[in-house]
Amino acid sequence: MTDGPGHPPVPHPPPGDGALWVPPARLSPLVLLIDPVRMLPSLFLPLAGVLFVGGFSPSSFIWALLAVVGSVGYAAVRWATFTYRVAGDRLELTRSLVSRSVKTIPLDRVRGVDVTTPPLHRLFGLAVVRVDTGASGSGKQEGELDGVPLPEAERLREILLRRSRTVRGDEPGAVAAGAAPAGPSAVPVRERVYVRVPWYWLLYGPLSGAFLFAPFVLAGGAVGLVFQWGNELGFGDDLPIAVGEWLWQRPIVLVLIAVMLVLAMPVAGGVMYAVFNWNFTLLRRDSSLVAERGLVTRRSVALEHARIRGYEIADGLLERRAHVVRLWAIVTGLGDSRTRGQLLPVTPRKFATKVAADAIGPFEAGLRPHPAAARRRRVFRAVAPGVVLAAVAFAFGWVWAGLVALAAAALGVALGLDRYRSLGHGYDGARLSVRSGSLPRSQAVVERRAVVGWTVRQTWFQRRASVLTVVAGVGAGSGGYPAIDTGEEQGLRFAAEVTPEWITPFLKPE
């Protein structure tokens, strides 16, 4: 259920000068239908208990009915006492149950608006709107509107993101959609779909290793459920234990179960992955980049374009074999960018690079390799732990452990060489890029203007090898993107190339 091109134009937003009073709005009353259904699982057992204990007498039915009415009433009271409004330059969420609490979110703090539609909500045409304020860590600062009609959700997203821009006074600049100054002139939503990921690319999912442990988690959950509900359903605690003992005495069955679980890993993982990434769509709506995904729960994450500073491309060992990658946006003030900033599921590399170039910006230079000393260091660091372990194991006389450690050390050679091949850095005049890693290899591409400073590190060992690590400090994403083990000249020339005015005054005169 994506929003097609036939999306209705945004209604007039309330005037923005804050002098006018905007009436507070309520969530859709349809949430009253959703809330009790969601509470059902937790109500089920007590209700069943009441009925059983009461022997299905008329009075027990009355008690059960009271409980249901009570829960509906509670939901109704919660609904009636909660209001929200966009007033001037802030979003106010008011809950006045016993005491009155007002949560105020200044619009210039709004980093992104996240609209999700869980299955029940979708049934009633509702959505959950989450307002991301980029507050560090705790989710307390964020606002949640659980149950607004979809058009209202779209309108809110529109208003919140546009207001957050005008309040901050950012220029509309490159944003073609024209972030209208907070006037009454409504700008129709402009959409441009960059990509809809075809379903068969979801088959690449298992390569990323996502959800591989799903079968174990599901089996564990089932066992837990049996323990929890066993009593209520009347088999008592002994049954699961008896089953366990029965299994324990037949190890073959146990092994079979384990093998089945392991075999189920890629399949179940793939299915979960497909459910989460179903019909993945990346589009531009006004001045936000919107990623929509999901089969059961449809999730839509809007990233304000003016806050995107670059992107990160990652691929593991298997993924590299298949030439597929994953793509994230590097966004200022977005916590948890690895899940929220996701721009594409696992897709072919060429395709992902093109999408990144279209949606954010191309990186047009090659990556320069790092000096041979870097190779020595990578290999040494990958091999050394195995060798040390082997030495310790042999010293203690554990021959087998020693042999295993030696084998690990031998694998370390390949790993180290691969890690060296991954190293690289480059600058194309607008964006800089650094790459490192092996098992997960990742390349970051960051705009020049996002760099807020440089840190150069050199350990004693690096000094002996005449290499150093140059870290570009960036106020977005993980905060710093390192070019590991560059040559001494090379690394500083890289920094000086990106921001000459900050580095050249301090270079040694030739």
Next chain:
Amino acid sequence: MTAPLRDPAHRVSRRAITLWALEALIGFVLLVGLSSLAASWIAGSGRRFLPDWLTDHVWWVPVALAVVEVPFIVIEPLWRYAVHRWELSEDVVYARSGWFSRKWVFVPVSRIQTVDKEQGWFERMLGLATVEIRTASHAGSSSIEGLDVAVAARLAEDLAHRAHQLRDDAT
């Protein structure tokens, strides 16, 4: 050959040597104390999960640590004093720190978000202060330790003032 960077202009205060020596001394006492505790526990427990030759001579561990550590109480502060330097020119803070490993930072004043002057317990005793410079990124932030209080106050003031003038909200 070393990195092709010139030395930053100013050294930190000479009293910083005392500060670092005090800190190293505390580290030394903690390390030797804790390892002695561990050694007495191993010797007293009578367990045989370690080979005999190790259990019998376990008291060598804290002694060896102490012997190895002692020279560093002197070397580290002197070495640090030689390495730690800073300067503010062309609206960029350029500072070098470390001893065994080194770190250079380049923080343009236009990207500074906050400047703090901080004093720990020892620093206050010695009339020293640390200037903390924060940007939107931890990798672009830095702190200059061991400055004379007056110097630190002036630097913090200058930086805050200039940062306000140059404020560039790119991030």
